Structure formats: C-alpha cells, structure tokens
Amino acid sequence: MTDSIDELHAQAGLALLAADPALGSARVFDSVVPNPTPDINVGWVLVYTHVAWPRDGVGTGLDAAQDTVTTTYTCHCVGATPVAARVVGMQVRSTLLGVRPTIANRLCGLIKQAVANPPIRDESLGFAVFDEVMEFDFTSTG
Amino acid sequence: MGVTVSGVDDWLGDLDTLAERADKAFVPIMKRAGGNIKDDWSARWTAMPHSHIPHLVPVQALSYDVDPKTAPTYSVEVGVRAERKQARLASFIEFGTLTSRPHPAGMPALEAEAPRMAEFAEKAAADLLEGRK
Numbered sequence: 001m002t003d004s005i006d007e008l009h010a011q012a013g014l015a016l017l018a019a020d021p022a023l024g025s026a027r028v029f030d031s032v033v034p035n036p037t038p039d040i041n042v043g044w045v046l047v048y049t050h051v052a053w054p055r056d057g058v059g060t061g062l063d064a065a066q067d068t069v070t071t072t073y074t075c076h077c078v079g080a081t082p083v084a085a086r087v088v089g090m091q092v093r094s095t096l097l098g099v100r101p102t103i104a105n106r107l108c109g110l111i112k113q114a115v116a117n118p119p120i121r122d123e124s125l126g127f128a129v130f131d132e133v134m135e136f137d138f139t140s141t142g
Numbered sequence: 143m144g145v146t147v148s149g150v151d152d153w154l155g156d157l158d159t160l161a162e163r164a165d166k167a168f169v170p171i172m173k174r175a176g177g178n179i180k181d182d183w184s185a186r187w188t189a190m191p192h193s194h195i196p197h198l199v200p201v202q203a204l205s206y207d208v209d210p211k212t213a214p215t216y217s218v219e220v221g222v223r224a225e226r227k228q229a230r231l232a233s234f235i236e237f238g239t240l241t242s243r244p245h246p247a248g249m250p251a252l253e254a255e256a257p258r259m260a261e262f263a264e265k266a267a268a269d270l271l272e273g274r275k
Contacts, residue, residue, distance in 0.1 A: 033241070046240055048238055048243050048244050050244075050246070072249075074237055074238060074244050074246075076240060078240065115237075115249065117237070122240055124239040124240050124241040125240050125241060129240070131239070133233070133237040135237070135249070
C-alpha cells in the first residue's frame with residue numbers, strides 16, 4: 001500500500017458525523033451495528049462508505065490519468081419510530097450537507113445529497129426499527 | 143457600403159415551432175436513456191457474486207416511464223415497479239439494511255448513462271435551433 005487516500009476519504013464523512021455533538025461517536029457506526037445492539041430509543045446512524053475512482057467523464061484529467069475520487073456515504077438513520085428516524089436523518093443531513101471536507105493534497109468538492117428515502121420498517125436486527133436511508137457524496141481531485 | 147442579412151425569417155420560424163418539435167426530438171432520447179439505465183441496472187445486479195439477488199427481485203420488475211407532458215423539462219423515471227412481487231426488497235439490495243451492505247446498481251447505471259444522454263440532448267437541441275429537425 002503506497003497511500004491511504006481511499007481511507008482518508010471514507011473517514012472524512014465519518015469524522016464529521018462523529019464530531020457532531022448531537023450525534024457523537026457513540027451513535028455513529030461504520031458498516032456494522034455493534035453487538036449488543038444499542039438502545040433503539042436513542043437512535044443512531046449506520047454508515048456504509050464507498051470510495052471509487054471513476055474511469056470516464058469527471059474521473060479523468062486532461063492528461064488521461066484517473067485522478068478523481070467519488071466518495072459515497074449511505075446513511076441508515078435509525079429510530080424506534082418514523083419520527084425518530086427522521087430526526088436522526090435531519091441531524092445527519094445538517095452535519096454533512098454543503099460541507100467541504102479537508103483532505104491533505106486533495107481538492108474536495110461540497111458534500112451533496114444524492115438520494116433520500118422515507119423511513120421504512122427494517123426487521124433485520126431481529127426487532128422492528130425504522131430506517132431512513134440517505135446517500136451523500138462528494139468528489140475530490142488531486 | 144451595406145450589409146445584407148439573410149435567413150433571419152427562417153430562423154424565427156424555427157424558434158416559433160420549437161415547442162412543437164421538441165417532443166419529437168427529446169422524448170426518444172429520454173426513452174433510450176431510461177432503457178439503457180434499466181438494462182445496465184439489471185445487468186449489474188445479475189452479475190453480482192451473490193447469486194440470490196437476481197432471484198429476489200426479478201430483473202423484469204425493472205422498468206421506466208417517460209412523462210411527455212412535462213415539456214420543456216423532460217424526465218424519465220427508472221426503478222422497480224412497486225406492484226411486482228418482492229419489489230420492496232429492491233431498496234434493501236440497493237441501499238443495504240442494518241445487517242447487510244448496499245449493492246448499488248441504480249445510481250452507477252444512472253451516472254454511466256447521464257453523460258451519453260446529455261450528449262444526445264445537446265445534439266438534438268442544436269439540430270432544433272438550426273432547423274435540422
């Protein structure tokens with residue numbers, strides 16, 4: 001491994017969420033809900049990150065090098081009720097939307113919302129919760 | 143010394159009929175874009191190493207609709223038909239759940255098609271403005 005660019009991009013959004021006092025690191029999970037499952041009455045956000053180097057279009061510089069990174073955060077905003085899920089969702093949105101991440105030696109664009117879904121019932125944890133899924137993404141070049 | 147300008151009347155005629163000609167030019171582009179996104183989306187899900195995914199949500203459930211009544215803004219909606227069996231699982235596959243990671247195919251298919259669609263739309267717009275369609 002010669003650099004940590006991908007991981008720096010993944011951590012950029014996670015760090016923003018964890019630094020939000022209204023959420024806090026105890027309510028921001030990276031790809032895995034801890035065991036034992038946290039108190040659903042508090043609510044949390046589960047974040048799947050995807051870092052990609054697209055080949056064409058925006059991803060290719062004038063010198064034909066692939067120099068652009070797109071980072072996607074799929075945020076599962078979880079609460080015991082639809083209202084609770086939306087409250088977590090609003091906090092996530094207000095923390096990420098419009099922020100320009102800072103990554104050394106990279107020029108980062110603003111974080112934008114790509115997808116927003118209404119809260120849906122999710123029983124994959126063994127009990128019913130409401131899950132509002134949002135996707136945010138940003139591009140960087142360098 | 144004088145200046146002669148010609149073709150302005152023809153051009154004004156082209157502009158006057160723009161609204162009538164736009165549907166014929168842009169609706170097929172949106173239909174083709176919708177079809178390409180749908181096909182790409184289903185191909186990405188089918189090719190995923192999790193062999194159960196294509197069986198959970200049949201690729202035939204993917205579809206698209208063009209609303210031709212939105213001129214001068216044209217749109218196409220691509221997705222899983224809600225009335226199809228197990229359509230609800232599509233969002234679980236696309237965005238993941240609390241215990242399984244996402245398998246995005248819709249957004250990548252959209253991002254792959256958008257530049258192509260824009261290129262065709264730009265050409266159609268130029269043709270309309272210059273009276274070639």
